[in-house]
Structure formats: structure tokens, C-alpha cells
Amino acid sequence: MTQENRGALSDIRVIELGQLIAGPFCGQLLGDMGADVIKIEPPQTGDPMRDWGHGEHKLWWEVVGRNKRSVSANLRIPEGQDIVRRLAAQADILIENFKPGTMEKWGLGPAVLHAINPRLIIVRVSGYGQTGPYAGRAGFGGIGEAMGGWRAIVGDPDRPPSRMGVSIGDSLAATYGCMGALAALHARERTGKGQVVDSALYEAVLQVMESLVPEYVVGGHVRKRSGSILEGIAPSNVYRCSDGEYLIGANQDAVFARLCAAMGQPQLATDERYATHLARGQHQTELDDRIAAWTATHTVAEVEALMVEYSVPAGRIFGAKDMLEDPHFAARKSLVEVDSPRWGKFAMQNSFPRLSDTPSSIRRLAPATVGADNAEVYRDLLGLDAADLDRLRAAKAI
Known part of the structure; x- marks a missing residue:
């Protein structure tokens, strides 16, 4: 080659x-x-x-x-x-x-x-x-x-x-x-x-590590393990759909309002529990539960279509198979095929x-x-x- x-x-x-x-x-x-x-x-x-x-x-x-x-x-x-x-x-x-x-x-x-x-x-x-x-x-x-x-x-x-x-x-x-x-x-x-x-x-x-050390020095805050979320950053999590999992990140006020509209629940955007970044962080678990209850009634494809329509940052959880089949990967040549005497033709990440x-x-x-x-x-x-x-x-x- x-x-x-x-x-x-x-x-x-x-x-x-x-x-x-x-x-x-x-x-x-x-x-x-x-x-x-x-x-x-x-x-x-x-x-x-x-x-x-x-x-x-x-x-x-x-x-x-x-x-x-x-x-x-x-x-x-x-x-x-x-x-x-x-x-x-x-x-x-x-x-x-x-x-x-x-x-x-x-x-x-x-x-x-x-x-x-x-x-x-x-x-x-x-x-x-x-x-x-x-x-x-x-x-x-x-x-x-x-x-x-x-x-x-x-x-x-x-x-x-x-x-x-x-x-x-x-x-x-x-x-x-x-x-x-x-x-x-x-x-x-x-x-x-x-x-x-x-x-x-x-x-x-x-x-x-972002502000991990200054947060401790100034305010005594110790970051801890929080699983699939960042504590106080909501909503931003992986949610289960009827046929798979989907990542949604809508932790900014205007974006959250668009997510609420996509869910058919626009009133949540003005609910005092969720209307601001700080409020959503304080009610993170219950907000995640609400979103999860909604995604569970839809397929990944259905949720994705709505996220694209309402311009909400979101995406599927990709594995190698998904990357090889995805049109965006293909259009940008994110994967490139090489031809090896030992392994034959196979794909790897591009430069x-x-x-x-x-x-x-x-x-x-x-x-x-x-x-x-x-x-x-x-x-x-x-x-x-x-x-x-x-x-x-x-x-x-x-």
C-alpha cells in the first residue's frame, strides 16, 4: 500500500x-x-x-x-x-x-x-x-x-x-x-x-480533569463517581428505548425546552423544578425518570427522528458494526479500508x-x-x- x-x-x-x-x-x-x-x-x-x-x-x-x-x-x-x-x-x-x-x-x-x-x-x-x-x-x-x-x-x-x-x-x-x-x-x-x-x-x-482541583481548594467540593451522569448536569444521560439505548444531552435551557416540545410535554420547560440549570440539577433523578418513561415507549429510530427535528443534541451508542454501516462515517471517510497480505481487506480509523x-x-x-x-x-x-x-x-x- x-x-x-x-x-x-x-x-x-x-x-x-x-x-x-x-x-x-x-x-x-x-x-x-x-x-x-x-x-x-x-x-x-x-x-x-x-x-x-x-x-x-x-x-x-x-x-x-x-x-x-x-x-x-x-x-x-x-x-x-x-x-x-x-x-x-x-x-x-x-x-x-x-x-x-x-x-x-x-x-x-x-x-x-x-x-x-x-x-x-x-x-x-x-x-x-x-x-x-x-x-x-x-x-x-x-x-x-x-x-x-x-x-x-x-x-x-x-x-x-x-x-x-x-x-x-x-x-x-x-x-x-x-x-x-x-x-x-x-x-x-x-x-x-x-x-x-x-x-x-x-x-x-x-x-x-477540568476544575476538579480548584473546586476542592475553593469550596471543599470532592467529585465522586456518578455512573452514567455528571452530578448536577441534567438532562444528560443514556435512556432506554423499546429496542435499545440512546444518549440525550439537553442540559441548556433553550435545548431543554426543545426536548420538552419533542416529548409532547412543553409544560416541563417552565416547571419550577426544571426551568433552570440549577433546578434541573437538583431534581436530576426524577427528571431522568420522566425522560426514560417517555423513551421507553419509542424505538431508537423514533426518538432519533424527533431529536433531529427539534435540534436536540443526541445520538445512538455506536459499536464497530454501527460505524461501518453509518452514512456519516462513510461520507467523511472516517474509516478507511486497507488491504493487508496477512489479513486481507479490513477497515480502521482514518487520520x-x-x-x-x-x-x-x-x-x-x-x-x-x-x-x-x-x-x-x-x-x-x-x-x-x-x-x-x-x-x-x-x-x-x-
Whole structure:
């Protein structure tokens, strides 16, 4: 699969050293935007993501590995470390998500790499960041979600904290790492110098926690788990219809009045229990019960038609099947079909956000094998010939 690279980062080269989710997702985002991403994997074993996924067929790698070239290098021996240093000399961005101190132990810390290439931007994703008393601790996404405040407020109040069905902590930290890299590229235009982007899992989660901390500091308010609702924000919930579930968000006065009209109960909009945002929050449960009693007498399609007619924000609960069948997904090409030698034709999410003049795209499939691009990358960038590669293989460096 090849496609013309018109992406905004088509002149940027990225070296990706990370494994599992946070580092590779950052590389995926940059690759989607056009960067030439060279992923360095451990010889033989490769990135564990190659074996991750759900169900019988493990396809996560096909998403997180797209738009990347794969080379192998053993970072635990000098020959492999030298390969990284030589590649970093010709790169714009390097991504790593090892435990802090690991890169320094391997002779690949920022001081060494910036001495080789002062323009290099180094994205470091870790559980707790590169500094502070917890920096040396191991940290996965779930730990960042817990420390950043996410887990404490997700789930039902009478049960232990829940988690999302995706690795949101890792993805947030990767996204902030990508955002930091883009900001650092812009700064480099002024200064000519690269810098370090320090993206901590717990801080990436903390960044999206809205006013959780100020509310506690100023008013002593402690947010708690509230199931499918946000306490005091009403109506905004999932309601059961006669043939399924439907999400309605009508927690603004004018929108709520339109919902009441759609329900055939316009008097509720002026009822003192529901007429204002604060009143609806105080009577949240009984209001939800009223709406649920109404939706239960209609199908999802009937409720949806009324929500569209009365311009009330609402929508079905989508799964993969719904996405594949939905006309809006199709019209915007939100899913794109790829043709894999291993899996055949299948769909995955497209590249987002959309840029009008320099569109992101999926230009190449995830590398099928570890080191699939060794010959090309090591020949073109490092000037190695077949004999050099044989020597490196014999030394177990690649």
C-alpha cells in the first residue's frame, strides 16, 4: 500500500524507540501527519504490540504500526546503541517511553544526543515524568489514570472505580507528547535548537480533569463517581428505548425546552423544578425518570427522528458494526479500508484531525516483520552494505 505523502510533516524524520502504547501512539500520530517514522524494535521479538488486541485476531499493531518503517537494533549492547546515535544525527524527533534513566544508562540520554544533533527534539513519555521523587517508578497508563484523578470519578458510586475500555492514559500522554513535539518544531524555527518534551502519564490525565482541583481548594467540593451522569448536569444521560439505548444531552435551557416540545410535554420547560440549570440539577433523578418513561415507549429510530427535528443534541451508542454501516462515517471517510497480505481487506480509523491543504493519510501498512526495512534504512541513511549488516547480525545487534 503506497500513497502520495502530502502531509504537513512530510519533511520530518522521526526515530521511535518506544514500545507498547504511549510511545508508539505518539509515533502513529506524527506518521499520520506525514513524518517518516523509523521504528526501532528489539531483534527477533519486536514490539509487544504485535501480539496485542482483542478477539481471535490481534490487529492493534496494524493501527499503531501504520505509516512506519521497522528496523531492528539491540539497545542493550554498544553496537545497537551506536545505530541509534547515528540515526538520531539525521532525525528531527526521537520518541522514547522507557523508565527514566534507561536512555542515560544506554548512552542515549539528551546530553549525548544533543551533542550529536543540537536540533533534535526528544519526546520522553513516562509514568511520572523525568523529575520528582516518583520519576524512577514503573508506570503504566492505568496508574497515570489513578494518580491524575480519572479513576476516582469513573464508575458507579457504590462500586470500585471503573476504567474505560481503551488505554486512555497512554493515549493522552502520547497525544500531549505529539503536541509538545509540534510546538518544539515551531520553536526550533526561531532558535535553531531542539529540546526535550517531558510528557508524564499522570499529568496528561490531570490536564483534562477540568476544575476538579480548584473546586476542592475553593469550596471543599470532592467529585465522586456518578455512573452514567455528571452530578448536577441534567438532562444528560443514556435512556432506554423499546429496542435499545440512546444518549440525550439537553442540559441548556433553550435545548431543554426543545426536548420538552419533542416529548409532547412543553409544560416541563417552565416547571419550577426544571426551568433552570440549577433546578434541573437538583431534581436530576426524577427528571431522568420522566425522560426514560417517555423513551421507553419509542424505538431508537423514533426518538432519533424527533431529536433531529427539534435540534436536540443526541445520538445512538455506536459499536464497530454501527460505524461501518453509518452514512456519516462513510461520507467523511472516517474509516478507511486497507488491504493487508496477512489479513486481507479490513477497515480502521482514518487520520485525524483533517488538514485542508496538507492532509494526513495512511500511506503504508504496519511493517509485517521485525526489521523489515533494515536493508533500506541502514543502507540509505547509514551507508551500510550487506557485509556490514551481516556483521551486525552476527553480533546480535540487529
